[in-house]
Amino acid sequence: MHYTIGIDLGGTTMTAGLVDEKLNIVGKLTRPTSLPRPAADLEEALADLCRAVTESCGVPYTAIDYVGIGTPGSVDFNTGIIGNNPNFGYSNWALGPDMQDLLGCKVYVENDANAAAFGEYIAGAAKGCRNAVIITLGTGIGSGIILGGKLLRGFNYAAGEMGHTVIVKDGRHCNCGRRGCWERYASARALTEDAQAAMQEDRGSLMWKVADHIEAVNAKTPFDAAAMGDATAKRVLDNWIDYVGCGLANVVNTFEPEIICIGGGVSAQGEVLLGPIRDYVLAETHNFTSEKAPLIRACTLRNDAGVLGAAALAESI
Amino acid sequence: MHYTIGIDLGGTTMTAGLVDEKLNIVGKLTRPTSLPRPAADLEEALADLCRAVTESCGVPYTAIDYVGIGTPGSVDFNTGIIGNNPNFGYSNWALGPDMQDLLGCKVYVENDANAAAFGEYIAGAAKGCRNAVIITLGTGIGSGIILGGKLLRGFNYAAGEMGHTVIVKDGRHCNCGRRGCWERYASARALTEDAQAAMQEDRGSLMWKVADHIEAVNAKTPFDAAAMGDATAKRVLDNWIDYVGCGLANVVNTFEPEIICIGGGVSAQGEVLLGPIRDYVLAETHNFTSEKAPLIRACTLRNDAGVLGAAALAESI
Structure with a gap:
């Protein structure tokens, strides 16, 4: 052995x-x-x-x-x-x-x-799919791109920075120096910040019950509050999912992978997250991918x- | 033979x-x-x-x-x-x-x-560069992606639709069904339409001299008028180049190719077009590509x- x-x-x-x-x-x-x-x-x-x-x-x-x-x-x-x-x-x-x-x-x-x-x-959610994109929603958005079973590395090993593709020209400042990068709208951190901003506007939001104080808010907070019926949390979440979906549709139109796997703590939300994302991506890419839309699943291997x-x-x- | x-x-x-x-x-x-x-x-x-x-x-x-x-x-x-x-x-x-x-x-x-x-x-501007992206600015934006000397085709031959990646979320309607696609802002057609719109606002623009009438305007019109010192044409052009550059910077952060070749009739503008584009892309991607920015050149083979x-x-x- x-x-x-x-x-x-x-x-x-x-x-x-x-x-x-x-x-x-x-x-x-x-x-x-x-x-x-x-x-x-x-x-x-x-x-x-x-x-x-x-x-x-x-x-x-x-x-x-x-x-x-x-x-x-x-x-x-x-x-x-x-x-x-x-x-x-x-x-x-x-x-x-x-x-x-x-x-x-x-x-x-x-x-x-x-x-x-x-x-x-090689061993997780994308196993067997030789064209796969792994998107990790965390502090930023990490991406790993597998084409023909090999990692896309780029000419000098800087490829696959999908988090730093602009989806909102002249939008939010990003620490990479650009404005409107995908990760400024669709990372777990962006969701957290959007939730915090919405809580400041709506003191009655159930997000205040889910998180003891504003610093305790994380990407799970709006999911939990939305599940309890909170309209503000639902609005924050829907908006964030739109941005996640927009970038994923860009990924599809760029690579047309067989599968996209979503990682990061937020992927533990499962179908509550993946269902709406699939609908969004399908609606925005069906003209190109016809009936064969890429699979969208959660990562499975975690640490x-x-x-x-x-x-x-x-x-x- | x-x-x-x-x-x-x-x-x-x-x-x-x-x-x-x-x-x-x-x-x-x-x-x-x-x-x-x-x-x-x-x-x-x-x-x-x-x-x-x-x-x-x-x-x-x-x-x-x-x-x-x-x-x-x-x-x-x-x-x-x-x-x-x-x-x-x-x-x-x-x-x-x-x-x-x-x-x-x-x-x-x-x-x-x-x-x-x-x-x-295989025989033109990207010869010898095994990681190359060819972007054609025409009625839409066509893209062909060569990785490791092979064409990126996607799982069902729908990859490489960079023209239909969104760079302005909720922006201009695109006939692919999305809103804010790159080609709606950075194609030769978008430049033509932007020039026409600017001409309607500025009856004194030299673009009216370059083109006999509004239907005769094409992507070359604002280049010609800008070269004659027309401020409106220059503004239209600068704005358009920003959008071309934004999408190209996305291409770099996605693929980090060795070279990007620009095709379409507008690429005949040469350095007037390529110079500002290079500056824009370098400024937006230097954090990732360090000193080794991808080359940006015009296509050479035409028909x-x-x-x-x-x-x-x-x-x-």
Whole structure:
């Protein structure tokens, strides 16, 4: 039996999973990332995590084909060097080459959003669909694009920034420097902010009952209040879903994928979210896709998507 | 020496080019499409055109590897069947299979916009750039997307409809059923209509001198008047270029191609058009593409793009 190791490297924790040939996670270890610390220290800690997860499963280290790492930042997949990683405080970080030296095996490094998207393709909601787009509604909108079973990386590994496509010309300012980016209207954060703004206008909204105070509002708040019959919450939600749908219809007209998977905490809302989104996207794209509209589903792997995608990176090329 | 034949099938004329292994057009014949007529008649005429162009070059028909056809309509590249072709009045037209029977060789059929885009990639402005996007500013906005040297076709051959991605949510009505599509603001037709509207507001605009009457206005009119110093034309043009740039920045954040090629009659404006577009796109995407911004150039093949792309379709898969 051969194995790979997939690492989900975050600003708070780092998780390594030992993954078998059938893409089962046979062992998993999570440790604090303990930032700030020098890059060399973190690399040693990552190498130790790899050894520990392998030993804990009683697997000899020689059975590891390669290690894949998903990390924040702008990653050059070809060199394994991370040009810019503001969260970690390193620049031009040679994570891939350094880890290859430390581990003595091939190491792939990929952007964490791409790695997680590839995980959903290889082992999750998009399994078997060789043309898939994974959209994560979080603080921003992350996207991972799989075409012909391979990750779309772009000429310099900056493709797939669908969250920063403008859908409202001259609209809300985005921290990327543009105005009217999709994520400024359709991320979970945008929903939260829209809900907060609507609550300030309507002191009688049930959103005030769902959340104790305005800072406790999150993307779930308007869903909960709308389910209780709150008209203001319903209005906020309908408006937000329109923007989600608008961007997804753009995704369809751009890629015509077989499936779009929606990730992020808000995807736990299930059909309450997915039903209206499907209706919106179908209405806006039926002229092109005829009867064969792309499937729209929720992601299924949650926190394991990053580990599984990283563990399968050799197949993403 | 081996050859292929590329056919550019339009509603008015049909052109067949005999193309050698080095992608030179060694002979070309154009005849009227003569619509309306039964599909079987048109197929016979296409077969005759293929024989005629081959004979005119003194090439034996056995030297033809395959025939490629670029045609309007929604083409299933895999089957060669055209589901919907309103211009021609046929539906579920088995053009590919029928032509294979008539010609006795392999026949590829592709959407005309995709074929022309592939022509620019294989032999024109995007030659050598394996990740390229071709944007044609015409009545609408056509787009052809080449990734890894292959055409992006989508799950059911409906990908690459960048003209129908919304950049102004709830904006101008589009005949695709959406509102605020890119092509409603940034096509050559949109520029023409914006110029006409501005002329009605400003009877002193030099655009009235450039065009004899309002129906004679086209996308070149505001360029000519702006070059003569007309402020109204300049304003119309600047606004239009903003919308062209906004959509191109979306293209960059989506695909990060090595090059974007601009086609359509308006691309003859050269640097007057391309300079401001480059500035706009660079300003809106520099956070992602760092120093390596995609090239933005004009298409070079003009009417030959369709013939050359069709003649090379076997390489597009």
